[in-house]
């Protein structure tokens with residue numbers, strides 16, 4: 001049995017990791033300020049530290065006796081970061097840095113960092129491989145990429161084991177469904193439930209590699225345990241297949257309304273998961289269209305398409 005700390009454990013991905021760890025018999029601490037996380041996501045058996053990771057001194061006690069950290073906490077979403085670049089940097093750059101410092105000083109063995117595939121930004125070719133030079137196109141992508149480089153530096157300079165998982169668009173149970181900055185599937189679900197048209201940005205032919213949260217949780221577990229990582233390696237966590245936004249709209253079903261395209265976003269994403277297979281022995285298990293249909297049914301929507 002080990003003790004794990006999850007900064008951001010009240011959020012979508014963090015709470016799914018917490019649940020999986022508890023099921024395996026581990027102890028779990030959650031550090032969250034509920035800026036985007038929900039109290040209802042905190043499992044009853046987890047210990048809660050209600051703190052903001054932008055304040056280094058206050059978070060140090062949460063790291064005492066911790067074996068490993070799953071750093072899922074972030075201020076998410078690209079449009080938010082364009083509207084609020086300072087807040088994004090405070091959380092995603094300095095919050096991340098504070099977690100690395102506190103983990104190092106508490107002699108935590110390993111930090112698994114939730115990185116973002118947005119670091120790839122505009123690339124000439126697909127699939128996206130971690131050896132491609134990063135090309136962050138917006139503040140969120142840049143700030144998450146800085147977190148990755150900091151994680152690598154902490155392995156190099158201080159011997160803190162780190163590994164960065166570049167998530168491609170994650171969906172599934174407990175996905176954020178409130179506020180202005182939700183992801184496309186949540187947005188469509190909300191619009192469908194309200195009987196409104198689905199808002200597609202641009203021509204809808206842009207594509208994303210959608211990854212089920214259950215696969216993301218498994219990648220985290222393997223990243224914490226694998227003897228082949230710990231030196232700041234960067235690996236993709238994606239399904240390796242991409243689907244257009246129009247295709248998703250068709251599966252959700254109903255009228256579509258086209259809006260101007262968003263600035264500062266990639267046209268296509270698709271993960272090359274060769275390195276992830278090699279280093280973590282991880283492969284995705286949930287096929288997207290099946291996963292999406294199941295999610296829609298859980299939301300009371302009968303999928304079309």
Ligand code: UDP
Pocket residue numbers: 078169182183184185187188199200201202206208245262265
């Ligand atoms: N998108 C859309 N309609 C929406 C929300 C998003 O067409 O209501 C598009 C968005 O422009 C992007 C894709 O869906 O091309 C995925 O956006 P999301 O915000 O889910 O994730 P991102 O890829 O930006 O991290």
